[in-house]
Amino acid sequence: MAAMPTVKTLKRGTVVHTACVHCKAQLEYLPPPASSSPPDEPFTLECAQCGQTWINRPQKPRPQGKRRIGSDERPLETEYYDLLGLPITCTPEDVKKAYRRLAIKYHPDKNPDDPTAADKFKEIAVAYTTLSDPQLRKKYNEYGRSRKDGGEADEMVDPEAIFSTLFGGERFQDIIGTISLGSEMKSAMQADEDDDDETSAAAAGGSTVATTDGKGGKAAAKAPLTPEQEARKKAKEEQEARAVAEKVKVREQRVKHLADKLRDKLALYSEQASGEEDAQIAEGVRTMWTIEAEELKKESYGVELLHAVGLVYTMKSKHYLASTGPIPFGVGGWFHAAKSTAHIFNATVSTVRSAYALKDVYEAIQKAEQSGLPEEEKRKLEDKAAQMGLHALFKGAKLEVESVVREVCDRLLLTLAPEEANVPLPTLRKRAVALGILGEVYCAVQKDPNAPEGPLGAFGFGGAPPPAA
Known part of the structure; x- marks a missing residue:
């Protein structure tokens, strides 16, 4: 032989x-x-x-130990694609065809003398199962293989999942929607990896050449981009444009969904009340919404979110009722408009101060590491940074929530949807009255005495959040 x-x-x-x-x-x-x-x-x-x-x-x-998040355009890893012999742009039909071909080729029954055929067949099946399911494929592109398949994806935490759970959870979806800070954080982590790739490529290739200026001296000038760099630059610009358009679309859909839900809730009063001051109907909806609020406040940051939403509801209600009231030219609404503007300005300043305060704490931690601060003192600084970090995140999320809720209220009272163009003013005023009642209910919610103190108590930090100044 x-x-x-x-x-x-x-x-x-x-x-x-x-x-x-x-x-x-x-x-x-x-x-x-x-x-x-x-x-x-x-x-x-x-x-x-x-x-x-x-x-x-x-x-x-790339430096080891800094695992980031991939994207559909730039997956974190491509092993499953390579296993099926497919590009990352393959369609579900391409995945199906490749699987059928390879499954026949590597089926253990057809390869009795090959001890590796069974393992190969299993790997192909896992790759097919992952890439043929849109949700599994997206997760694989972002985080790689799951731990049970030999990867580390289970150890990664999705920023979008963190934010949706941290601020309100599922029960607040019909009130504030999905907070976009999580998706923006994920996009930033994905863009960070792209920037690292471009920087590495430029550094490896030598991105400048020596040129002579008009005075006889030498000046550094950028070398012309290679065709590959040009293509990458163009693709990045197109991707950014698509991302902006998608963000606008998601925001519009979010506002529309929340407006539809809020309209249905306010209709309990606006479509049943005989007038703007129907005490019996008002008392009925107030009781119903109070029961709902008592359940909502049990969610993460529930009380704080209810207060934020309730404040916007009451301000929008007062503004609309005053501007459409008996005083001519809407003069009655000027005061409430100015008050709303002042609130937005103060909230923005407070958020910026929180961010700067957090930056100061991180700088203190860096100095402590350089000066050899005792571990106990260093741990206290790290705990403070975590506390202030959550506080700053909530401030940012609160700003976004208030902005979205303002748009929702405007859609129900001012910039009406096309199908509501003929809604009469008396009905809109009753809707505004109902909005004010709901806002008062939300603002009146109080934290339970035995609940963790401050919005950060549930995360192991005692006391109220630190001052932002």
């Missing part, structure tokens, strides 16, 4: 994946050996499909 040939294997990660800058074909290559070229030196790549060449500038390795 002839000796079987021995095939030398490669360590995982040895093959580099890329795309042709000319025809966009998905490619892979082995980097040149270190003996022939230093690892950070640029080299020429030739496309196996179109035959054209371009200069590739190796990126510096």
Whole structure:
């Protein structure tokens, strides 16, 4: 029997994946050996499909220990795509076709002499299950493989999930919607990785060249972008434009949904009351909404959120009733408009102060580490930073909530939806009265005596939140 040939294997990660800058074909290559070229030196790549060449500038390795979040355009890892032989832009139909082909090829029954066939078949099945499900694929692109599949995704925490749970939870969805700070934080972490990649590429390739200015001196000038860098820059600009448009769309949908829910709630009064001052109906809805508020206050930051929303409701109610009242030209609403503007300004200043106070604490921690402060004192500083960090996050979330709720109220009273264009003024005024009653109910909510003191008590921090100044 002839000796079987021995095939030398490669360590995982040895093959580099890329795309042709000319025809966009998905490619892979082995980097040149270190003996022939230093690892950070640029080299020429030739496309196996179109035959054209371009200069590739190796990126510096990313620092270890700083795991970030990927995106659909730039997944954190591509192992499942590589396993199925697919680009990251593949469609669900592409995934299905690749799985069928590979499942037949590597099925254990068809490979009885291959001890690795069963493991390979299982890996292909896991890759297919992940990439064929939109939600699982999105999570894989952002966090990589789950722990049960040998990854670390289970250790990562989704910022969107944190914010939705931390501030109000599911029961506040129909009142304030989903706070966008979580998604913005995730987007910032994804953009941070893109910026690191571009910085590494520029540093590896040498991004400046020496030029001579008009006075005979030398000045540094940026080298022209390579086709690959140009394509990456254009793609980034398009992605940012899409992100802005998507953010506007999500905000509009959020306001519309909340306005529909609030309209239905206020209709309990506006469609039953015989006039603006129907005491019997008012007492009935007040009792009903008080019971609801007592349940809502049990949620994380429930009391604080109810007070924030209730304040906006009462201010919008008073403003509308005064501006549409007997005093001509809406003069009655001027005072309430000025009061609302002052509240927005003060809330913004308070949020900025909280951010600066948090920055000062972090700087104190850095100085403590350099000066060798005892661990006990350092721990106190870290606890204070965590406390102030949560306080600053809530301030930012509160600003957003108030802004969204103001838009919701305006949609119900001023900038009416097309289907409400013919709603008569008396009905709108009764709606404003109901809004004021609901706002008063929310503002009257009090924290239970045995509840943790301050909005941060539930997280192990005693006492009220620190002053922002």
